[in-house]
């Protein structure tokens with residue numbers, strides 16, 4: 001999607017994937033900086049580790065405690081830092097600027113793909129790992145009314161509930177299944193990736209037909225058993241492709257300073273994942 005987006009913007013840039021061991025992350029970022037890369041994306045397990053190696057952190061990276069996008073910036077003659085795209089010649093001084101575009105992508109996908117604004121909603125969130133934590137904090141920051149947190153390892157849900165209570169005391173948060181209906185169910189567990197996985201919702205504790213909408217962060221397979229069951233019960237349900245798309249859209253906008261060609265990127269992403 002990034003190469004398609006860059007081509008549509010008329011840029012002769014290339015987006016490449018590199019396998020980097022966690023212990024080499026610092027040197028990989030340093031190498032990219034010295035080679036005047038425009039930027040980087042990072043994925044698991046580098047997003048948290050990278051916090052330590054950034055010269056500068058955007059508020060988004062500080063808020064979510066993780067970096068998924070780096071923009072390299074040069075010092076302009078006036079002293080301010082500008083994206084490398086703005087320089088004809090590589091500048092003498094370059095810094096790394098860490099951002100997080102994941103959290104915003106979650107609510108953008110819910111808004112654009114499900115047609116829901118999260119403010120005021122009652123939400124059942126399954127999973128309290130990295131993705132679950134980011135989703136919970138973002139939903140609370142955006143004014144969700146009531147969050148129900150369910151996780152296999154309950155202590156992680158309890159810890160997350162305490163963090164939300166402290167950072168967003170106006171959000172109601174409890175651990176466990178809701179007693180009644182919710183507006184939205186979000187799956188942030190890895191259950192559904194494997195063909196033999198059990199559903200992430202315990203059907204004896206929660207009836208999926210009492211959910212207004214379902215968002216599954218998994219995008220491969222395109223339809224998880226959770227999505228299938230939700231649709232069979234007549235509820236609106238989308239997978240995580242939009243979330244993957246929108247975090248990339250925002251990253252491209254940070255690197256280029258231009259509006260990203262969202263539909264071009266969506267088509268390229270769809271094709272590369274589903275063929």
Ligand code: ATR
Pocket residue numbers: 044126127128129130131132151152153154156188189190191
């Ligand atoms: P990510 O960064 O994608 O969130 P993660 O931090 O490893 O990855 O989190 C994976 C999530 O899936 C966790 O909520 C995890 O539950 P635990 O905290 O109990 O590990 C959940 N998960 C993974 N495998 C699971 C399984 N077999 N049954 C239930 N939950 C599972």
